[in-house]
Structure formats: structure tokens, C-alpha cells
Amino acid sequence: MAETKSRKSIRMMVLVSSDPVSLERGAGEVFRKFQEEIEAFDLSEEVSLTTIADVGCREDVPLVIVYPDAAVYGPVGMDDVHILVEEHLKKGRVVPGLLAVMHGPLPEIAWLNSRKGSLPAQKRIVLERAGLVNPESLEDYVVYDGYKALGKALTQMTPAEVIAEVDKAGLQGRGGAGFPTGRKWSFVVSAPGEPKYVICNADESEPGTFKDRLILEGDPFSIVEAMTIAGYAVGAHEGYIYIRGEYPLAYKRLENAIHMAEAQNLLGEHIFGTQFNFHIHLHAGAGAYICGEETALIESIEGKRGMPRARPPYPPTFGLFGKPTVVNNVETLANVPPIIRNGADWYHQFGSPKSVGTKVYTILGNVNFTGLIEVPMGITLREVIDIYGKGMKNGARLKLVQTGGSSGSIVPASLQDTPMDFESWRSAGASLGSGALLICDEHTCVVDLAKVLMQFFRFECCGKCTPCRVGTQRSYDIVSRISEGKASLDELEVLQKLGEHMTEVSNCGLGQTASTAVRDILKHFRAEVEEHITSHNCPVGVCPVAELTPAQYLV
Amino acid sequence: MNQEVKELDIVSVVEKAIEEHGTRRDAVIPVLSEVNRAFGFIPAEALPEIRRRIHEPDEGVFLADSHLYSVASFYQMFSLHPLGRHVVRFCESAPCHVQGGRQVIKALQDELGIKPGETSADKKWSLIMTSCLGICGVGPVFIVDEDVIGNVTPDQVHEILARYQ
Numbered sequence: 001m002a003e004t005k006s007r008k009s010i011r012m013m014v015l016v017s018s019d020p021v022s023l024e025r026g027a028g029e030v031f032r033k034f035q036e037e038i039e040a041f042d043l044s045e046e047v048s049l050t051t052i053a054d055v056g057c058r059e060d061v062p063l064v065i066v067y068p069d070a071a072v073y074g075p076v077g078m079d080d081v082h083i084l085v086e087e088h089l090k091k092g093r094v095v096p097g098l099l100a101v102m103h104g105p106l107p108e109i110a111w112l113n114s115r116k117g118s119l120p121a122q123k124r125i126v127l128e129r130a131g132l133v134n135p136e137s138l139e140d141y142v143v144y145d146g147y148k149a150l151g152k153a154l155t156q157m158t159p160a161e162v163i164a165e166v167d168k169a170g171l172q173g174r175g176g177a178g179f180p181t182g183r184k185w186s187f188v189v190s191a192p193g194e195p196k197y198v199i200c201n202a203d204e205s206e207p208g209t210f211k212d213r214l215i216l217e218g219d220p221f222s223i224v225e226a227m228t229i230a231g232y233a234v235g236a237h238e239g240y241i242y243i244r245g246e247y248p249l250a251y252k253r254l255e256n257a258i259h260m261a262e263a264q265n266l267l268g269e270h271i272f273g274t275q276f277n278f279h280i281h282l283h284a285g286a287g288a289y290i291c292g293e294e295t296a297l298i299e300s301i302e303g304k305r306g307m308p309r310a311r312p313p314y315p316p317t318f319g320l321f322g323k324p325t326v327v328n329n330v331e332t333l334a335n336v337p338p339i340i341r342n343g344a345d346w347y348h349q350f351g352s353p354k355s356v357g358t359k360v361y362t363i364l365g366n367v368n369f370t371g372l373i374e375v376p377m378g379i380t381l382r383e384v385i386d387i388y389g390k391g392m393k394n395g396a397r398l399k400l401v402q403t404g405g406s407s408g409s410i411v412p413a414s415l416q417d418t419p420m421d422f423e424s425w426r427s428a429g430a431s432l433g434s435g436a437l438l439i440c441d442e443h444t445c446v447v448d449l450a451k452v453l454m455q456f457f458r459f460e461c462c463g464k465c466t467p468c469r470v471g472t473q474r475s476y477d478i479v480s481r482i483s484e485g486k487a488s489l490d491e492l493e494v495l496q497k498l499g500e501h502m503t504e505v506s507n508c509g510l511g512q513t514a515s516t517a518v519r520d521i522l523k524h525f526r527a528e529v530e531e532h533i534t535s536h537n538c539p540v541g542v543c544p545v546a547e548l549t550p551a552q553y554l555v
Numbered sequence: 556m557n558q559e560v561k562e563l564d565i566v567s568v569v570e571k572a573i574e575e576h577g578t579r580r581d582a583v584i585p586v587l588s589e590v591n592r593a594f595g596f597i598p599a600e601a602l603p604e605i606r607r608r609i610h611e612p613d614e615g616v617f618l619a620d621s622h623l624y625s626v627a628s629f630y631q632m633f634s635l636h637p638l639g640r641h642v643v644r645f646c647e648s649a650p651c652h653v654q655g656g657r658q659v660i661k662a663l664q665d666e667l668g669i670k671p672g673e674t675s676a677d678k679k680w681s682l683i684m685t686s687c688l689g690i691c692g693v694g695p696v697f698i699v700d701e702d703v704i705g706n707v708t709p710d711q712v713h714e715i716l717a718r719y720q
Contacts, residue, residue: 020703021693059693059706207648207687240581245588245632246688248701286584286591287631289686303583304622305629321580362691364650370692405687406649436691438650452652460686462629542657 011046012089013067014038015131017074018051019217020249027051027062030076034064037085047089050134052218060100074100125350125358126334127374130218135253138260141221147266149337150225153232154272157340162233163189166336168344170356175201175292175329176404176433178355178422181336184326187316188234191324198230198239199301199320199327203285203292205244206405207456208436211360212330214372216243216250219334220257224280226333228267229340231278234326239278242297244285254282289460293508294327296462307464308508331360331435351377355421359432365439366393378424381416385439396441400524402449404433406456407513410446410520431516445540446525447532450518451479457514468511471502475518482529485536485545492529496522568593569604578609580616587627595642596634597627631685639674639681641719643667645697648687655708656695660684662709663697666716 016022016031031051038047052065063074064084071094073084080098087095133140141147153162167182188196200223204212216223227239243251258280261267269277288306290296295309298320319325335357339347351357355377364370367389375384381401385391392398398413409430418428425432440449454476463469478495481487499515506512522529531537538545572589576582583605590601602623610618627633645660664670667680674681690696693705704715 020690021705024702024704204689205687208650208691209687210689210691213689244689245630281581283581284585284588285630286588286633287685288629300584301581303580303618303626305625364691364694365653372692402649436650438653440653444653448657449649449653452647452649456648456686459684 012048014047014049014089015052015065015067016049016076017061017063017065019061022061022063023249025062025075026078029078030062030064030081033078033081034085037081038089041085041090043085043089050137050140052131052134063100066094072100073098124374125338125347126215126331126360127218127372128338129222130214133219135218135220136256138221138257138264138266141219145341146221146337147225149340150228150232150266151272153229153340154274154276159189159233159235162229162340165344166233166339169339169347170344171332171335171339171347172355172357172422173329174331174335174359174435176206176407176431178432181328181332184316184328185230185234187314188236188324188326191317193317193323195238195323196234196236197320197323197325198227198234198236199294199297199315199325200227200239200241200330200333201292201294201297201327202241202243202247202250202330203297204330204434205246205289205292206407206434206436208362208364208402208405208438209434210362211372211435213247213250215330215334215360216247217253220250220253221261222334222337223254223330224257224261224267226336227280228271228278229336230326230328230333232276234324236326237277237279239280240283240301240320241280242283242285242291242301244291245287251282251284258282288462289456290462290508290510293510296508297327298325305462307462308510310507352419352421352423354423359420359435361435361437363389363437363439365437366396366441366444367391367439368393377421378419380419381411381437384420384437385416389439392439392441394441396443398439399442399444400440400446402438402440402517403436404431405436406453407509407516408433408436410449410517410524412524430520443540443542445538445542446521446528447479447483447538448540448542450521451476451483453517454479454514457510461510461514465505465507465511467502468506468508468514471498471506471511472514474498475502475515479518482532483538483543483545485532485543487533489530489533492522492526492533564593565590565598565601565604569601569608573605573608578611578616580609582609583618583623583626584630587623587630587633591633594637596637599635602627637674637678638683639678641679641700642681642683643697643699643716644683644685644688645671646686646688646690646695647684648691650687650691651694651696654694658709659695659697659707659712662712666712 016027018027034049038044060074062076064076065072066088087093129144133144163182163185171181172178202212231239283301285291291300291306293308294315296306300306315325315327348356358374358376360374362372369390373388401411402408411430418424422432458472458476461468461472475498478491499519502511502515536545568590572586576585586605591597602620606618606620667682669675669682671682671684688696695707696705
């Protein structure tokens with residue numbers, strides 16, 4: 001297949017961004033206009049034109065990137081296309097007037113620069129192809145090393161060797177918990193019961209996290225390949241991708257990838273001419289944060305309310321339809337083909353000894369550049385903010401960072417030099433979580449933030465177990481009262497106790513982590529919370545603290 | 556988006572969905588999604604129609620109307636009652652909130668004249684609060700029907716909504 005796509009005559013590549021925002025702003029029309037103009041200038045033989053998914057969110061979409069110059073144009077309108085084709089594609093001259101303003105290292109360009117060795121740290125394994133290939137083309141995927149790993153696994157390795165390689169690589173789950181992937185797979189192998197299942201958890205709904213969406217939109221074939229390898233390793237012949245209902249574009253691209261792989265016998269019966277069969281079902285969710293919890297996700301596939309099961313038994317022994325099931329996050333799976341292709345030793349050169357590999361982070365909040373980066377484990381927050389975030393917006397001071405979405409820790413500015421890997425953060429009492437970094441400046445009120453977070457949890461709580469159902473609502477009530485200046489200092493103790501109880505006795509991760517942010521806020525910013533209560537004052541001026549009547553001052 | 560819901564429509568929509576997704580247990584949510592998409596909500600009459608086709612005790616698949624109702628009422632993307640012609644879904648999660656969402660939701664409520672969870676009297680608008688939509692890089696974000704609108708400031712709200720008839 002790789003041979004069918006000759007690149008010899010192609011001297012230029014034009015990439016048109018096709019993320020949802022670009023499409024909404026007319027990227028489709030721009031793409032068709034490029035087709036017409038390239039045809040009109042008789043350049044079809046020399047110029048390849050493809051769409052790419054976004055790999056970082058920008059305001060000036062649709063973007064058009066022209067390689068090999070790596071010129072980034074944006075926003076490109078219909079009127080610009082003719083000039084771009086004539087000047088750049090035909091005459092080879094970059095059009096300075098239409099270049100996008102570079103606020104910071106755009107991921108595509110960062111990738112290109114890091115190859116040249118000029119930009120620090122960015123290292124792409126998981127997002128290697130995202131933004132560079134047409135996500136709807138199997139040929140593109142194959143040209144960029146696609147299906148090499150599956151071929152190697154099926155023809156040169158036994159299932160046990162595949163698991164041993166993943167285990168040796170030290171791959172840890174990227175969904176937040178960091179459980180060793182190789183070990184999870186071997187549990188499934190040794191669990192009695194047939195058939196076995198592989199599930200890709202693509203129900204990414206942790207607020208602030210969209211890494212999985214970008215992997216699925218930008219490189220859908222890698223997940224299809226990785227699941228097939230996982231199926232081979234654990235002895236499963238059926239897999240499910242549970243993708244959240246809010247990701248229609250990712251759904252479409254995965255659907256297309258599955259069909260194309262089936263058509264080329266890379267999925268289905270007798271893959272690569274071997275005796276191995278594997279089928280993938282694509283299953284869209286219907287909007288529920290809790291379905292990211294693996295047993296809730298399994299319940300949801302089975303057509304029930306997404307309520308987490310009592311554990312043990314865990315999914316490796318009692319999963320989908322009661323059978324042994326491996327559930328892996330999208331980013332975890334995306335690491336599998338490169339590990340199989342290049343070996344565990346290659347993988348060990350990235351990251352720190354105890355947390356191997358890279359990590360995809362989403363940078364959000366009050367920084368100059370928001371978006372997505374993939375860097376080796378162990379980078380610090382200060383580096384992330386200064387290098388990739390291009391500093392704080394409006395020169396404001398960093399107040400706190402919330403890591404890993406709503407259930408993540410609140411990290412005060414003082415921790416910004418602690419290396420971000422699973423180990424170091426665990427010992428600092430924080431969790432890395434899903435990779436979202438919500439960076440908040442001094443204009444953020446911690447009480448207001450806590451209120452938004454508790455609102456989220458009381459809304460998303462499934463209602464199955466009492467500590468979480470009642471605890472999230474009670475915590476929200478108290479935080480609301482604090483923000484209105486109606487609470488008493490005693491209630492802070494109640495709030496703290498509620499959190500401890502939820503952490504100890506809730507049935508699943510949602511309840512166990514719902515109070516993390518409140519706990520951290522009370523630990524690091526207690527004085528600010530108390531000021532709401534004692535002085536009826538929100539230092540940042542965000543909360544609707546009730547003004548005191550003169551009589552109340554006397555009480 | 557809402558059409559007159561006739562019984563005949565319900566039968567044909569359910570049948571088409573079953574044809575596509577099958578009658579295994581894992582078809583329940585995809586079939587409900589198709590019905591929700593076709594009518595803009597899940598009409599109560601659709602539940603027995605779905606149950607009749609999937610409930611198959613001999614195959615070990617048990618389904619009751621109450622079970623379908625419990626599922627349909629659990630997921631946020633399903634609605635059990637008709638919504639307005641246009642549905643605004645506003646992301647109320649922390650990343651959008653920190654980036655200015657607080658002011659945008661105020662502007663939305665003022666402009667639409669309804670509160671979260673309500674549908675306007677002329678049945679034109681529904682306003683729904685939703686958790687993170689995964690487009691946080693361009694927050695604050697809301698979705699009108701299927702159009703994603705990011706980097707919203709309060710003063711843009713009027714002009715954005717005016718695009719919808």
C-alpha cells in the first residue's frame with residue numbers, strides 16, 4: 001500500500017485545518033477553492049492538498065500550512081486562496097501579508113522546530129502524525145509508519161511477547177490513575193472466561209481535557225491499530241470504542257478509519273493473512289461525565305444508566321457482559337504502536353525513570369497561549385507557563401493551577417518548580433490526573449472556583465451512593481453560602497469533614513475526588529476563604545457577598 | 556427541529572434505528588440517540604416500541620419500559636420533553652468560567668429572557684447548561700444547535716443569536 005503513494009513528484013504540501021471551529025468558519029469552502037485554483041494553475045501533479053485536524057486551538061482559523069516552508073497562513077478567507085496559489089505554490093514566494101501572527105509555538109511548527117533541535121522539550125510520540133497527515137487517509141497513515149507495529153506483532157511476536165514489551169516499556173495508564181498497562185493486560189489473559197473484550201475509553205469528559213479528541217480527530221487509525229494489537233495480546237476478538245456523544249467529528253473519523261481498515265483486511269477476519277480476527281464497534285455516549293469511570297462505561301455499553309459497579313471484581317475479571325475486559329484510555333493506546341515498533345528500550349529514553357514516556361497536556365486559562373503540548377514527563381509548571389503558555393496574560397501574577405480537570409488538585413504557585421511526573425507529584429500531595437492544566441491568575445477567587453467545581457460534581461453525580469449524592473450537594477450549599485457571605489466559620493469544619501467522608505466511603509472515583517479541590521483550597525488559601533465569612537468581603541471582588549447592614553456589624 | 560410527532564413516525568424511526576444498531580443490549584443507547592435526534596426529544600410513546608423489539612427473554616435480553624425511561628432520563632443529551640427550535644448549550648465548567656464565562660452566561664440569559672433549563676414562550680429558544688464540551692482552548696464556549704461558538708465575549712452574544720431565525 002505504501003508503494004501506491006508516490007511522493008517523488010510532489011514538491012509541496014498544503015494542509016488546511018479542519019477542526020470543528022475551522023469548518024464552521026468556512027474551511028470546507030477554502031479547501032474546495034484550493035482544489036479549483038491548483039487545478040487552474042495546473043499544479044495537481046506537484047502539490048498535494050489535504051485536510052488536517054487541529055493540534056492546538058487558535059483564534060485565527062482556518063489555518064493553511066504550506067510545507068516544506070512551514071509557512072502558516074491564517075485566517076484564510078476565500079479571497080486569499082488565489083493569491084496564495086499563484087504566489088506561493090506557483091512562484092514559490094511566501095506571502096508575508098497573509099501569514100498568521102505567531103503568539104507562541106504552534107504545535108505543528110514546534111514539531112518541525114524540535115526536529116531541527118531549536119525548540120526545547122516538545123517531543124511527539126502520541127501526536128507524531130496528528131496535524132501532519134490526512135486523518136481520513138489510510139495511505140497517509142501507512143506512509144508514516146502506520147500498521148508496522150501490528151504487522152510486527154502478528155508475524156514476529158507471540159501475545160506474551162507483546163505484553164512483555166509493553167510491560168518492559170513501563171507504560172502507565174494515561175487516563176489519570178497511572179496503572180501499569182502491561183500488568184492490566186496480563187490480568188485479562190489469566191482471567192477465566194470467554195470471550196474477552198478490549199475497550200477504548202474515549203469518554204473524555206474531564207473539564208479542560210481534550211487531548212483524546214485531538215488524537216482521535218488527528219490520528220484515528222493509530223487507535224484502531226493499537227486496539228487490534230491489544231486484542232491480539234489479551235486474546236480478544238471484539239473491541240468497543242466508547243466515544244462521548246459530544247465529539248461528532250472524532251466519531252466520523254473513527255467510523256471512516258474502521259471501514260477503511262476493514263476494506264484492507266487490517267481489521268476483521270484473518271488480519272495480515274494470519275488466524276487472528278478482530279472487530280471494533282464504535283459506541284457513542286449520550287452525555288454523562290461519570291461514564292468515563294470504567295465500570296460505569298461498561299454499564300452504559302450494556303444499555304443501562306452509567307452507574308459505577310461495586311468493585312472488586314474489576315473489569316479484567318468481570319467486565320463487559322461479565323467477561324474479562326481490558327479498558328484503556330485513548331492516549332495510553334496511542335503509545336502502544338510506537339513501543340511495539342521501536343521497542344521498550346527506545347521508549348525508556350523519554351521521561352523520568354519512574355514515569356516513562358511523554359505526556360500530553362492541555363494548557364488553559366489565563367496565559368497568552370492556550371493549547372496542547374506533548375512533552376517528556378518531568379517538565380515543571382514554570383517551564384510550561386513560560387515556554388509554551390508564553391507567560392501570564394496581561395502580565396498578571398500566577399495564583400494557582402488546577403491539574404487534571406475538576407477532580408484534580410489545586411496547586412499553589414509555590415509548587416511550580418516541582419517536576420511533573422506521577423512520582424514527584426504524588427509525594428507533593430498532588431495528582432497529575434488527565435493532563436489538563438488550568439492556569440489561574442490573581443483575579444481568580446478560590447471560593448468562586450470551588451463553587452463552580454462543586455456545581456459540576458453535584459450535577460454529574462450519578463446518585464448511586466449516599467456519600468457522594470448527599471455530600472456533593474451539601475458541599476455546594478456551604479460553598480454557595482460562603483460566597484454570599486452567609487456562612488459561619490464552623491461550617492468550614494463541616495465542609496472539610498464532608499470531603500473526608502466522601503473520599504473514604506464513596507463508591508467510585510467521582511465521589512472520592514469530588515472534594516479534592518475544596519480540600520486543597522482550604523489547605524493553601526484558607527485565609528481568603530475565611531475573609532468571605534468574617535469580613536463579608538471577597539478580596540478579588542467576584543463573589544456576590546451580601547453587604548452588611550449597620551445592625552449586623554453589631555452582632 | 557420539532558415536528559408533529561405521529562405514531563407512524565415513531566414506529567418507522569424506531570424500526571430504522573433497530574435495523575442499524577441491532578437488538579443486542581448494546582443497541583439500547585444508540586437507538587435512543589437516533590430517536591432523540593429524529594424528534595429533538597424522546598417521545599414517551601417511543602419507549603414501548605423500543606422495548607417490544609429488544610426485549611427477548613429467550614436470548615437473555617430483558618427490557619422494561621421503566622428501564623428505558625431510567626436510561627433516557629439519565630443522560631444529558633436526551634430530552635424527555637420537546638425543546639425550542641434552537642437549543643443553546645452553554646459550558647459551565649471551570650476552564651470556560653475562569654476565562655470569562657461568568658459574564659457570557661449573564662448576557663445569554665438577558666438576551667434570551669430565559670433561565671437555564673427553560674424554553675422561551677414562543678418555543679424559539681431553549682437554554683441548557685452543560686458540562687465541559689472539550690473545546691476549552693477557545694473558551695468560553697457555547698453551542699447553538701450544532702454550531703460551536705468559541706472565544707465569546709458578552710457583547711457578541713446579541714449578534715450571534717441574531718443569526719438564527
